[in-house]
Amino acid sequence: MTATAQAYVVGRAEEVPLGEGRAFTAGGTPVAVFRLRDGSLRAVAAVCPHAGGPLADGQSDATVVVCPLHLNAYRWEDGSSPTGAPPVAVYPVREEDGALVVET
Amino acid sequence: MTAVLGGRTAGQTSLALDGDDTRARLVVVxxxxxxxxxVEEVLERDGGEHLRITVFGDEPHGNYNRIMLSPVLAGEADEADIVxxxxxxxxxxxVDLRAGVRVERVDTVAKVVHAADGSATPYDHLVLATGSHxxxxxxxxxxxxxxxxxPGxxxxxxxDETRQMLAAARTHRRAVVLGGGLLGLEAARALQAQGMVVELVHAAEWLMNAQLDAEAGAVVRRSVEELGIxxxxxxxxxxxxxxxxxxxxxxxxxxxxxxxxxxVAAGVRPHTDVAVRSGIEVERAVLVDDRMATDVPDVYAIGECAQHRGTVYGLVAPAWEHATVLADLLTGADPEAAYTGSRTATKLKVAGVDVAxxxxxxxxxxxDEFLVISEPRRGVHLSVVxxxxxxxxxxxxxxxxxxAFLTQAFDRGTPLPAExxxxxxDLSDGDAEVGVAELPGDSQVCNCNGVSKDRICGAVADGCTSLPSVMDATRAGKGCGSCKGLVRQIVEWAADGELTVEESASWYVPGIPMPKPELVTAIREHDLRSVSSVFATLARGGxxxxKSKMGLASLLKTIWGSDYVPEPDATFVNDRVHANIQRDGTFSVVPQMKGGVTTPAxxxxIADVAEKYEVPMVxxxxxxxxxxxxxxxxxxxKVWADLGMPSGYAYGxxxxxxxxxxxxxxxxFGLDDSTQLGIDIETRFQGVESPAKIKMAVVGCPRNCAEAYVKDVGVVATGKGRWEVYVGGAAGASVRKGDLLATVSTTEEVLTLIGRFIQLYRENGNWLERTYDFVPxxxxxxxxAVLLEDSEGICDALDEGxxxxxDAYTDPWARDLAEPASPGQFRTSLPLTVLPQVPVR
Structure with missing residues (x-):
């Protein structure tokens, strides 16, 4: 991956409530953005690599997000899956002046 | 009879885009x-990035597991299972699959494949995998x-041949199977299981003469005849x-x-017509070297149609080894890869007899040393050379x-015991697990997929604790399945050392190290009303x-009722949006219809809503x-608002x-008003959370038209105002007739008894434990004793609980219509492109 990451404003920070995930598009890439219980943000590809499930509908904790369809888990840290599914893409995400910024 | 196995939904077509695709063309026949x-092996090596793949298949189906045709014929497996x-x-x-298109010949000079549909497909690399007939x-x-x-x-x-036989078994009575090899024996046993009278005709003097000696063949014969063949x-x-x-x-x-x-199961012959017509060198099969290459440049052959160093293999393991080597070579993953032959070991079950x-x-x-143990009466014959x-x-x-030990000794030449x-x-009378423990780590357990004991143990060490998860992670046992028993033994042996596995099995959820009764006590003691407070107080390290949140949320709702403090991250998506998520990310909506009684209005x-929202299936x-x-x-x-009906809780x-x-x-024939009682029961217990779903039924007589005998709670009228209450029945993945809890004389008693039973189950059932497991x-x-005689003095508490x-029940649809639970509660999470497309009916 030699291409430099591109930053996109995908939405407003308040669109992602505490403990939930919401789907956005970052420059054509569907991403799921989560706000963990500690208030921090995480972003992964919106599509579960296993069977295409909507990851934004998944439950999360400090370590993983769990896809709602077949309960495959993916680590925030590197996208790898403790349940043996192929890894999911992980994107840097931050809040800037109330805007949600995702780098893809 | 003509269904296409693993077919695409009608109306869907794939687009073949050509144009400026610069990838090399790989054609597989x-x-x-x-x-x-x-093809799988090529894709696993990211071969799709520089290879454009076309696959010709003679059969109209997707790819299916031919080894599993015998179980399908015997009715032990479904067609769908073998895709x-x-x-x-x-x-x-x-991958461009041309299913149902037969290849006629190859122009190896122009490098073009000509097929029966008139198409001409150019190739850079051509792989013949035409198999046998x-x-x-x-x-x-x-x-x-x-x-x-x-015909016949x-x-x-x-x-398709398997389907023909199944059809014949339904309408005809007598079958003759020609050939007493593996395939013939499997066909004979399967057809007999389908109810046919079967005779087996074999040209040689004993069964499975290609693999067994006369005495071993006689043992198999005895077992076959005992089946009535x-x-x-x-x-x-x-x-x-x-x-x-x-x-x-x-x-x-x-x-x-x-x-x-x-x-006719009298052997197979390699399909070599295409190779012969195309001028590729053929003896018994298509000749290949250690790179699976034929004598024609850029043309390769693998599987049963290939002849390597004089041997034509008829087993799946060598074919898969061919596939691996060729994929390594053509993708460049290992340019030095070479196939030097397979030592074949077979393990199978013939006519109910294990054979290896x-x-x-x-x-x-x-x-040569030759040791034989022959116990024909017990059906056992063992020999080694x-x-x-x-x-x-x-x-x-x-x-x-x-x-396992013998395969290891055979494959690797490991030292043999002097005795x-x-x-x-096993001369030592130690337990059976010694065999698994002593098995060397690098010994191959799954021959089909080449999985060693070490890899299985590695998967367990990485956290796989169930047989299916290990099989998913390693592919062990996913070929012919004959090694599943051994895989299970190894998994059990490997997981045994992990004390946490044992311990956590008794926990209510994996994230809190407590069994349910202890957990309930602790939650009450610390007054924990939200899932996050349970983790903070009771989880190791907080x-x-x-994966534990859903079970905890359910338990807290059971304990606290309306005093439970909900948190969005603790709630599964179904409970967040009060509908059941489907494989394509859409939802299913089931309005309440008490007792199955509805009205024209x-x-x-419902019809108006279905039309307005273009509901694909009703x-x-x-x-x-x-x-x-x-x-x-x-x-x-919007659907809820238009329906104006309460939720049927079909998701929770x-x-x-x-x-x-x-x-x-x-x-x-009805003896009592089961319909009204059913409506009353549903009204009373609607939406009550429980460790797993609860299904109920009420019937007006023992004819059981609404299947009350196989429900979590079933009520049966026996006349004169009396009702029987059954609990712990099931007719799902498990089938169990409910146990008769009591016979009572009034509907009020029915409601009280059901309430007590549900509450007992809610307080004591493990997460996802259905009543059919809880009751036994x-x-x-x-x-x-607890519910009828109050032997533990808890009936009042159960009634109160x-x-x-x-009392805490509110219709979730009406509640969230009035005020969404969180901003964007119903916002789509779908990327809208890559999900499996569910057909519209």
């Missing part, structure tokens, strides 16, 4: 066990004038009798055997416990665990309700529905 596996790769699989991976021995009358087989005569090689040995069929359909066969000695189905064979079956030199202190052959019939008898029997509203459910499937998340609130771990029969109002675990006698939850 043959979509069977070898060809399809080769390895569906048409969608190919489409999703940008059934050999039909010359017999008078076996073919009709046009050269096709006489069938080979045993494809799913007549066996004719040394018998040559010379003529097939019948004009419109087979009526029998005539043997060389003049005997005639009547039949209306003739299965490897190498030679009898000694060939005077100096040892040359120069190395195992060169083993035959195990009826007892394959030593197969040779230890090769065949660490949250996503309700039906009209389905009457097993629970006597109507399901609207394929609703978009963002439409859910909760009381779902109460089925009823028409009872005494209309039924000529507690024991019916104890449950009766369930009443608290009943």
């Amino acid at each position: 043959g979509n069977g066990m070898a060809g399809a596996r080769f 390895l790769n569906s048409h969608d699989w190919y489409a999703d991976r940008d 059934s050999f039909i021995p010359p017999m008078t009358g076996v073919r009709t004038a046009d050269g096709s087989l006489l 005569v069938v080979g045993f090689r494809t799913i 007549a066996v004719h040995l040394g018998a040559l069929a010379t003529e097939v009798v019948g004009t419109d359909r087979v009526a029998g066969i005539v043997l060389k000695d003049g005997r005639r055997l009547d039949c209306d189905l003739l299965v 064979v490897m190498g030679v079956s009898t000694p060939e030199r005077d100096s 040892v040359r120069d202190d190395r195992l060169i052959g083993a035959t195990l019939v009826g007892d394959t416990r030593k197969v 040779r008898i230890k090769l065949l029997v 660490v949250e665990d996503a 309700q039906l009209r509203r 389905k009457v459910t097993g629970g006597q309700r109507i399901d609207l499937l394929g609703i978009r998340k963002e439409d859910l609130p 771990k909760s009381m779902r529905t109460v089925k009823t029969c028409v009872g005494s109002d209309f039924c000529r 675990r507690w024991g019916l006698d104890r449950i009766k 369930i009443q608290r939850s009943i």
